Amino acid sequence: MTAAAQVSSEQAQFIGSVSGKLNGFLSAQQELMATVSPDVEPLIGSISNLVTGGKRLRALMCYWGWRGAGGPAGNPDIITAGCALELFQAAALIHDDIIDRSDTRRGGPSVHKRFSQLHDANGWALDSGRFGDAAAILTGDLCLSFSEESFTEIGPRAAAGSPARRIFNVMRAEVMAGQYLDILEEVAGPVRDRAGSVARAKSIIRYKSAKYSTEHPLALGGALAGASAGLMEGYSEFSLPLGEAFQMRDDVLGVFGDPETTGKPAGDDLREGKRTVLVGFAINQAPRVEADYLDRMLGNPLLMEEEVAEIRRIIIECGALEATESLIGELSNRAFDALERLPLEDLPLLALRRLAEAAVSRAA
Numbered sequence: 177m178t179a180a181a182q183v184s185s186e187q188a189q190f191i192g193s194v195s196g197k198l199n200g201f202l203s204a205q206q207e208l209m210a211t212v213s214p215d216v217e218p219l220i221g222s223i224s225n226l227v228t229g230g231k232r233l234r235a236l237m238c239y240w241g242w243r244g245a246g247g248p249a250g251n252p253d254i255i256t257a258g259c260a261l262e263l264f265q266a267a268a269l270i271h272d273d274i275i276d277r278s279d280t281r282r283g284g285p286s287v288h289k290r291f292s293q294l295h296d297a298n299g300w301a302l303d304s305g306r307f308g309d310a311a312a313i314l315t316g317d318l319c320l321s322f323s324e325e326s327f328t329e330i331g332p333r334a335a336a337g338s339p340a341r342r343i344f345n346v347m348r349a350e351v352m353a354g355q356y357l358d359i360l361e362e363v364a365g366p367v368r369d370r371a372g373s374v375a376r377a378k379s380i381i382r383y384k385s386a387k388y389s390t391e392h393p394l395a396l397g398g399a400l401a402g403a404s405a406g407l408m409e410g411y412s413e414f415s416l417p418l419g420e421a422f423q424m425r426d427d428v429l430g431v432f433g434d435p436e437t438t439g440k441p442a443g444d445d446l447r448e449g450k451r452t453v454l455v456g457f458a459i460n461q462a463p464r465v466e467a468d469y470l471d472r473m474l475g476n477p478l479l480m481e482e483e484v485a486e487i488r489r490i491i492i493e494c495g496a497l498e499a500t501e502s503l504i505g506e507l508s509n510r511a512f513d514a515l516e517r518l519p520l521e522d523l524p525l526l527a528l529r530r531l532a533e534a535a536v537s538r539a540a
Contacts, residue, residue, distance in 0.1 A: 179522055180530075182523060183523060183526055186243075186249055186527075187239075189250070190235075190239050190249075190254075190255070191232050191235070191236070193255045193258075194232065194235050194255055194258040194259055194262065195228070197255050197258075197259045198224075198227050198259050198262060198263070201259060201322070201326060202220055202223060202224050202227075202322075205322065206220045218311075219311075219314065219315050219318055222270075222287045222290060223263075223266055223315060223319050223322070226266045226270070226287065226319075227262050227263065227266050229282050230265070231534075232258075232262070233390070233393075233531065233535065234261045234262070234265055234388070234389060234393040235257075235258035235259075235262055235393070236531055237389075237393040237394045237397070237415065237528075237531065238254065238257050238258055238261055238393040238394065238397035238400075239254055239258060239397060240394070240397065240524045240528050240531070241393065241394040241396065241398040241401075241403070241411060242257075242397035242398065242400055242401045243401075243523070243527070244397075244398065244407070244411075244521070244524035244528070245397070245398045245402065245403035245404075245407060246401055246402070246403075253330050253400060254400060254401075256330050257327065257334075257340075257397065257400060260323050260324075260326040260327035260330075260344075261323075261396070263319055263323035263326055264319075264320065264323040264388075267316045267317075267319035267320040267323060268316075268351060268355075268388075270286075270287045270288075270312055270315055270316035270319060271312075271313070271316040273287065273288060273312070274288050274309050274312050274313060275355070275358075276448040278440070278444065278448060280439060280440050280441065280444075281439070282439045284439075286312075287312045287316070288308040288311070288312035290308075291307060291308040291311035291315075292304045292305055292307065292308030293308075320348075327344055333400050334400070338399070340396055340399040343392055343395050343396045344392075344396060346392070347387065347388050347392035347396075350383045350387055350388065350392075351383070351384060351387075351388050353383055354380055354384025354385070354387075355384050357376075357380045358380045358384050358450075361376055361377070362450070362451060365451045366471050366474075370459050370460060370467070371460065373451065373455070373456035373459055373460060374453055376451075376456070377452050377453040377455070377456045378420070378453060380451075381420055381424065381452075381453065382416075382419075382420060385422075385423040385426075386416060386419030386422065386423055387416065387419060389419045389422055390415040390416070390418050390419035390535070391411075391412055391415040391416045391419055394411045394414075394415045394528075395408055395411055395412065395415070407519065410517060410519070413510075413514040413517075414511050414514040414515045414518060414532075415511070417507040417508070417511040417514070418507070418508070418511035418532050418535060421504045421507035421511065422535040422536060424452075424453055424500060424503060424504050424507070425504055425535070425536055425538060427445065427450070427452035427454050427500075428454060428497070428500060428501070428504075429538075430443075430445030430450065430452070431445055431454060431488060431491065432497070442481070442484060443479060443481075443488075446473065446474060446479055446484060446487055447475070447476065447477050447478075447479050448475070448477075449474045450474075451474065453500055453503065454491065454496055454497065455470070455474065455491075455496075457494075457495070457496035457499045457500055458491045458494055459471065461494040461495050461496055461499070462490050462491075462493075462494035462496070463494070466490045470487060504536060508532075511532055511536075512529070515528060515529060515532065
């Protein structure tokens with residue numbers, strides 16, 4: 177078997193194990209919730225629907241961090257850690273979609289939209305949108321508690337005061353702080369210094385997404401396997417720029433991606449008012465009249481296709497797209513250079529290289 181085939185086989189086994197663990201965990205939770213009331217079934221159903229999809233990037237980063245530090249394949253602790261990360265990711269997505277007023281997720285209705293549709297289908301009283309948001313907030317909170325419960329199940333490796341526990345705790349706190357910075361910039365960005373927009377967007381990317389997408393999962397796997405301080409430092413030098421490049425690619429797709437591939441309407445990030453690095457470059461580099469237009473249009477949920485097309489034109493012609501692509505390239509090069517310096521065996525090195533290539537060159 178070639179090294180590439182071995183990586184694919186090992187990843188498939190791990191993903192299958194994580195999926196099985198998630199199904200078993202959520203089935204047990206469903207039985208417990210059924211003792212409360214059959215009416216709460218949609219809470220677990222929404223979580224189950226969300227964790228069955230996705231790229232499993234965070235779980236895989238955790239797994240190869242574990243393997244790179246000498247952890248054995250098939251160990252139940254790393255499978256449980258992958259399960260906890262997937263549940264945390266689901267909780268973050270549920271809350272993020274409410275905050276962004278995003279009605280779609282992975283080509284289907286987002287969780288708050290599903291609850292709103294449930295309200296409408298049953299002809300219930302009061303406002304369906306408010307019910308949908310409230311039910312989704314509770315679902316996200318429940319999913320977050322499930323993530324903690326799952327991580328605690330690991331046992332001594334994840335006990336209070338352990339390196340893995342510290343990483344898991346910091347990861348969750350930073351995501352919340354980064355999310356706040358994101359919504360703050362949406363409302364404060366229009367009246368703040370435009371010259372600082374790119375720097376603020378980079379900070380948001382780092383704490384809202386990059387660290388919990390790549391850096392913390394990789395470090396978590398390493399910590400669970402008892403990685404040395406030197407290896408953990410090398411992991412960070414590789415994974416942090418990779419996570420930032422990954423999120424910037426996501427931001428480019430949020431404006432220029434194909435809806436058939438991304439599963440979200442074209443220009444949705446513009447309607448949500450996302451002040452990304454891409455937008456920051458445009459506001460700084462576009463002629464004043466066009467920058468003012470972009471400022472006015474951002475966050476308008478009723479943006480028409482022709483207005484989205486005009487914003488795209490501004491972004492391209494002022495050089496913002498080129499600047500963002502250049503930055504993605506620089507961050508990617510930093511990540512790949514750091515990867516080559518990692519003292520890893522061939523298998524985890526190849527696996528991490530393939531994950532990194534997929535992260536920065538994806539179309540969805």
